[in-house]
Amino acid sequence: MSEASSYPPIEPNTFDLIIIGTGLPESLIAAAASAAGKTVVHLDPNPFYGSHFASLSISELTSFLNSHSTASSTTTDSNAMEYATLDLTHRPLYPDVEISSYAPETLTEHSRSFSIDLGGPRVFFCADKAIDLIVKSGAGQYLEFKSIDASFVCDENGKLWNVPDSRAAIFKDKTLGLTEKNQLMRFFKLVQQHLEASSDQDNSNEGSQNSRISEEDLESPFVEFLKKMRLPPKIKSIILYAIAMADYDQNDLKICKDVLKTKDGIDRLALYNKSVGRFPNASGALIYPIYGHGELCQAFCRRAAVKGCIHVLRMPVISLLMDKESKRYIGVRLASGQDLFSDQLVLDPTFMVPSPLSHLRGSLGNVRGKVARGICIITSSLKPDISNFLIVYPPRSLYPEQNTSIRALQIGGGLAICPSAMFVLYFAALCDDAKQGKNLLRAAMNALLKIPESENAEVKPTLLWSAMYIQELTMCEPGHLSSTPMPDGNLNYNDLLDATMKGFHKMYPDGEFFPETTTSEDVEDEGELSLES
Incomplete structure (x- = not known):
């Protein structure tokens, strides 16, 4: 018996909105729709919250990337009397994955101490709209932040200059x-x-x-x-x-x-x-959530739950349901065999809508470029006296063909994302294809790190583990069936937040995206943001 089939039936079986995937856009919509009085069921085939925005252990991250590197589909029995079932197709959004481990025993020993961002590097500007939304929605009570200590920019001679803010x-x-x-x-x-x-x-x-x-x-x-x-x-x-x-x-x-x-x-x-100066304990313009960015998804899911949203993990959706006469979407079929019904559906960008329903969607999950992402686990800080900082490599600063900026973010164990004696480096750069993207990442990594068995004798932090992967960028025009965007190439969430709000208002033109509330069921700390010194 599969894990999904052992679940008890979800009651009720009819909702205003079904959401598949617990990434940040989906979690925002779940919380906003629930706050607006809609009945919502929030499903995810994964055993963790966050989807493409999750913070994961090394093994979880490796498994997730590999499972999304090739296309797959499901097959269902479509003999329902009053409606047809349409198989969902999973498309590869990480078509090129390269993972290397140089110290497997050390990493295995500390395997439970990692919480690595799948969509990094990512930070918050203290005054950006995402922080305002976290405070307004009450999600801030579930989150803690620390300051990014410094930012640097590299010149064409390889020298790092401090960014005065x-x-x-x-x-x-x-x-x-x-x-x-x-x-x-x-x-x-x-x-x-x-x-x-x-x-x-x-x-x-x-x-x-x-x-x-x-x-x-x-x-x-x-x-x-x-x-x-x-x-x-x-x-x-x-x-x-x-x-x-x-x-x-x-x-x-x-x-x-x-x-x-x-x-x-x-x-x-x-x-x-x-x-700069918005929060007393933040030394600069940027902050980062303790335990990683996956905490955001969980925070908004908890806000949704307060308003009655039902969350079910480890529950794959295997097909969509379509009314045979009107050709209209009416619901989904779960791996447990149960059918759930709704007027609106929001899909994780992994899924592709079957062609008989394509007339109901917007430009669902159109690929609009690629971003190369890299993750490195290292033995010591790149800067002896600083744990958490950002480095920007402007175009042409590393090699003549470098036509985009490369951003590198170092985060230390003080933010509970890795063991105290280690650091995690995140890299990202926009690219046209995998070859270009990996060249960008390797140039930045080689400028900063000592790769084991290399001939580079310069003293630099030692690399224990690395991952390089190319991620498809999707931004979506909402329709009756909506797909959420993938993590973009920006440092902050402003563009993703705009796209998510647009999708919400397309579904609910008269609904407010997180109305101001002062009811007793809301949290004591609503309106506050916890920032550790």
Whole structure:
């Protein structure tokens, strides 16, 4: 008897919404729909929460990646009287996986001490919309955060420069010369005056108008505006790639796939600046959840459960149900054999909707590029006195063909994601194909690490374990059947959150995405965020 078939029947068997997968977008929708009074059942074939956003042990992560590297399908008996069953197909979203272990005995000894992010590297800006949502929804009571201690940007000579995140940090920075400090401070002052003038209610004020950056400049490429401000190359690189987080080489606008406009660059600088100092215990702009990002999915699932959502793990959905006459989706069939019914369905991006129902979907799970991800477990910190920090390799900083930024995030055992004597390094870069993606990852890894048995004699942390994998990027237009997006190539969740909210409002146009509540059933700590010093 299979584990799923041994489950007791789910009661009731009819819901407003069925959700398959417990990734962050699905968990957000489950919590939001439940808070809006909808009846929701939330299913996942995995024995853990999080799907593609999970934090996993080494063995769980390896198994998950390998199981999603090839396509598969299920076959069901379709002899139901009043409706037809349509088999679900699983598509490979990690088509190229490469895992190496250099110290299996050591890792086995500490196997239960790892909680590794599948969709890393990922951080929160202290002032971004995801943090605001965590506080508003009450999910913050289930989460704790710690500060990312520092950020660095690499130059073309391989030197790491500190990223100053405020005017005070610029003043204290010993790596910047006096001229560079003055240039950067003048630029930050200009941006601050523009933001203050833009928020001024009385825009007719002459001083307010004079302080604003012109519309012509705001619509121009950000790199051109920085040149106009006469900022030197090092300062431009810090602003473009380590603060505004541009992905593609902005210096060659003819071939750049995503030109960052000045207005968007200014908005990203504003987010960075507002993030510094928002929380007393955060030393910089960035924070990270203790136990890993998979905790977010569990936090929103717990909020959904408070509002009546039913969660069932280890429960595969093997087919969709379709009304034979109207060709309309009406429900799902579980591996246990039970049929559940609903008007709306949200699917993990692993699943592909059978063609007879394709007219009901939006552009369900269209692949829009790839991201190369790498994970390394190492024996010591890359920086002797710092545990948790971000490194950005701008385009062309490692080798001439590097056309995208590579981001590396080191997290230590103090955040309960690995043993205290080890560190986890996450890498990510947008890419066109597996070969390009792995070249990007290897270049960053080789710049930072000592690979066992290599001829590199330079003293660097020793690599114990590594994984490289190419992940498909999917962003979805919602329809009657909706598919959620995969983890994207960004550091934060803002774009994913926008896509999730769009999907929710398409299903429930009049529903509020997490209404403000003050009822007694809500948590005592709602509105708070726990941040350890």
